[in-house]
Each structure stands twice: as C-alpha cells, then as structure tokens.
Amino acid sequence: MQNQLFPLCVTASSVRRARKTWHRRGSERVRADCYNKRTNFVKAEPHMTATHTRALRVRRLGRMEYGAALKLQKETELAVRDGAQQPDTLLLVEHPHVLTLGRCASASALLAAPEELAARGVTVCETNRGGKITYHGDGQLVGYPVIKLSPDREDVHRYVRDLEEVLIRALADFHIDSFPIKGLTGVHTERGKVAAIGVHIARWVTTHGFALNVTTDLSFFDLIVACEGEPVTSMKEILGREISLGEVEDRIIKRFAEVFGMRLEPVNSQSYDQCLH
Numbered sequence: 001m002q003n004q005l006f007p008l009c010v011t012a013s014s015v016r017r018a019r020k021t022w023h024r025r026g027s028e029r030v031r032a033d034c035y036n037k038r039t040n041f042v043k044a045e046p047h048m049t050a051t052h053t054r055a056l057r058v059r060r061l062g063r064m065e066y067g068a069a070l071k072l073q074k075e076t077e078l079a080v081r082d083g084a085q086q087p088d089t090l091l092l093v094e095h096p097h098v099l100t101l102g103r104c105a106s107a108s109a110l111l112a113a114p115e116e117l118a119a120r121g122v123t124v125c126e127t128n129r130g131g132k133i134t135y136h137g138d139g140q141l142v143g144y145p146v147i148k149l150s151p152d153r154e155d156v157h158r159y160v161r162d163l164e165e166v167l168i169r170a171l172a173d174f175h176i177d178s179f180p181i182k183g184l185t186g187v188h189t190e191r192g193k194v195a196a197i198g199v200h201i202a203r204w205v206t207t208h209g210f211a212l213n214v215t216t217d218l219s220f221f222d223l224i225v226a227c228e229g230e231p232v233t234s235m236k237e238i239l240g241r242e243i244s245l246g247e248v249e250d251r252i253i254k255r256f257a258e259v260f261g262m263r264l265e266p267v268n269s270q271s272y273d274q275c276l277h
Contacts, residue, residue: 053261053262053263054087054088054261054262054263055087055088055262055263055264055265056087056088056089056090056147056256056257056260056262056263056264056265057086057087057088057089057090057265058089058090058092058253058264058265058267059089059090059091059092060092060249061091061092061093062093062094063093063094063095063096064093064094064095065095065096066095066096066098066100066123066125066136067125069091069093069095069142069144070125070127072091073091073144073146073207073208074207076089076091076146077146077202077205077207080146080147080148080205081148081203081205083148087265088145088146088147088148088260088262089145089146089147090143090144090145090146090147090253090256091143091144091145091146092141092142092143092144092249092252092253093142093144094138094139094140094141094142094245095136095137095140095142096121096123096137096138097120097121097122097123097135097136097137097138097220098122098123098124098125098135098136098137099117099122099123099124099125099133099134099135099136099223099224100124100125100126100127100129100133100134100135100136101124101125101126101127101132101133102127102129102131102132102133102134102198103127103128103129103131104131104132106132108225109132109133109224109225110124110133110223110224111222111223111224111225112223112224116223117223120220120223122137122220122223127200127208128200128208129198129199129200129207129208131185131196131198133224133225133226134196134198134211134224134226135220135221135223135224135226136211137216137217137220138215138216138217139213139214139215139216139217139234139236139245140211140212140213140214140216141211141212141214141245141248141249141252142209142210142211142212143209143210143211143212143252143256144207144208144209145163145206145209145256146205146206146207147205147206147260148204148205149201149204149205149206150203150204154204156199156201159199159201159206160185160197160199161180162259162260163197163199163209163210164180164185164186164187164195164197165255165259166210166252166255166256166259166260167187167194167195167210167212167252167255168180168187169251169255169258169259170212170248170251170252170254170255171187171194171235173251173255174235174239174243174248174251175239176189176194176235176238176239177189177190178194178195185197185198187212189233189238191231191233191237191238192230192231192232192233193230193231193232193233194212194213194232194233194234194235194238195210195211195212195213196210196211196226197209197210197211212235212248212252213232213233213234213235214234214235214236214243214245214248215234215235215236215242215243215245216234216236218232218233218234218237235248
C-alpha cells in the first residue's frame with residue numbers, strides 16, 4: 001500500500017486558493033482538508049491522551065549514503081512491526097547527491113546524461129516509495145518516519161496530510177508561510193515547493209517520508225523533471241540567510257511529536273552512540 005498523490009500542475013491561482021483554505025480561529029490553526037470537513041490539528045484526540053501516548057525514538061543519522069539509509073529503514077521497519085523492543089521511530093538524515101526513482105517514475109523525467117551525473121557526483125537509485133523522481137543532496141533534511149498507523153491511524157491520506165502539517169508548523173517556527181494544495185502532496189510557498197513527500201506503507205507500518213530543502217543547491221533539480229515541472233525553493237532562498245540542519249531538525253522533532261501525539265523517548269549516550277555507528 002502506498003500513497004501516489006502527485007502534482008500535475010501548480011499555478012498562481014491554485015496557490016492563492018490553497019492559501020484561502022487556511023485561517024486562524026483564536027490560537028488554533030484550522031484547515032479545510034480533502035474530506036470536506038474541518039480538522040483541528042491542535043486539539044488532541046482521545047487516543048492522544050497522556051495515558052495512551054506512544055513513544056517516539058528519534059535517530060539523527062547525520063550524512064549517510066542513500067543505500068545505507070534504505071537498509072536501515074528496512075531493519076527499523078521490521079523492528080517496529082515486531083514492536084517488542086523498537087518504538088515508533090523517526091530517522092533524520094542528509095544524503096549525498098542522489099536521484100531516487102519512485103514506482104511511478106519514467107525515464108523521460110531524467111534529463112541529464114550519465115556523463116553529466118557522474119561529473120556532478122550524482123547517483124541514481126530505485127525505491128519502492130510512491131511517486132516519481134526526486135533529488136536528495138547536501139543541505140536537504142530528509143525524514144523517514146517508521147511508525148505504526150494501526151490501529152487508530154489506518155488512513156493513508158490522513159498520514160500524508162499529517163506529514164504536511166508537521167512541515168508547515170516547523171516552517172512557521174522560522175517565520176516561513178507555507179501551505180498544502182488540495183489534490184497534491186508536499187508543502188508549498190509562494191516561491192515554489194519547499195518540501196516533497198513520498199511514502200510506502202506495508203501492513204500499516206510506514207517507510208520513506210519527506211524531504212525539506214534547507215540550504216539545498218536548487219540547480220540539481222534541473223537534472224530532472226521535478227513534480228511535473230513545478231518550481232522548487234529552499235528555506236535559505238526564502239529567508240535570505242544560512243540555516244543549520246540541526247536547527248531545523250529540532251523543530252521537526254518537536255512538531256512531529258506534537259502532530260502525531262507522541263512523547264519523545266529520552267536519549268542517553270549509549271543509544272546516541274548506536275545511532276552514529
């Protein structure tokens with residue numbers, strides 16, 4: 001099972017319409033979602049009470065080759081599915097330059113010749129996530145949530161919308177106005193798409209996830225037809241200044257736990273060392 005909602009076309013009018021679906025009611029953000037109802041993303045649902053809050057383990061992996069991260073995802077997926085020792089887990093990583101091909105990718109979306117890819121140090125990997133082709137590389141924060149959606153979150157569309165909400169709240173912490181666009185995935189700004197989402201779900205355990213452009217060199221997106229030609233941007237481009245991945249990780253972690261109603265597992269020196277080796 002996977003989500004494969006990907007953009008066909010993004011225009012100025014669609015961006016304006018998307019922004020109008022957001023408004024403020026007191027201190028709470030409310031959004032019109034795909035199910036034609038209002039969903040409050042601040043007020044906790046009954047399964048999010050302190051008694052039933054699930055633990056979230058966060059692993060900051062630093063810089064890691066895509067293949068190694070994919071292997072770690074699979075190992076984590078099996079451990080989370082078993083549930084005996086491994087709680088829901090969020091993997092945060094930065095990849096060296098790589099183009100990943102989702103299950104809907106076509107050869108025509110790869111614009112660069114093998115010689116150009118080699119000259120720029122870009123590798124190409126196939127994946128089992130939904131979606132088409134995307135770029136990962138320096139200055140981009142990639143998040144791989146490996147969590148159980150069963151029994152209370154067995155809704156693929158809701159899961160993707162929640163990932164968007166995590167990113168939107170984290171970006172707001174840096175005073176960046178971002179929003180979803182109905183019928184599309186990812187997070188958008190007036191200057192372009194700042195975060196992509198592509199997920200895979202098997203037996204209601206998630207893998208793959210999101211990619212947020214922080215200080216990404218956007219010229220690498222010229223190697224592909226990204227999101228059917230939609231313009232892309234980065235936090236650095238919007239803010240006009242450098243920003244560290246660590247700062248962004250801090251906000252993503254906080255907002256992920258908040259949106260998914262989880263408590264962060266304490267990190268001791270032993271578990272931290274295990275994350276790095």
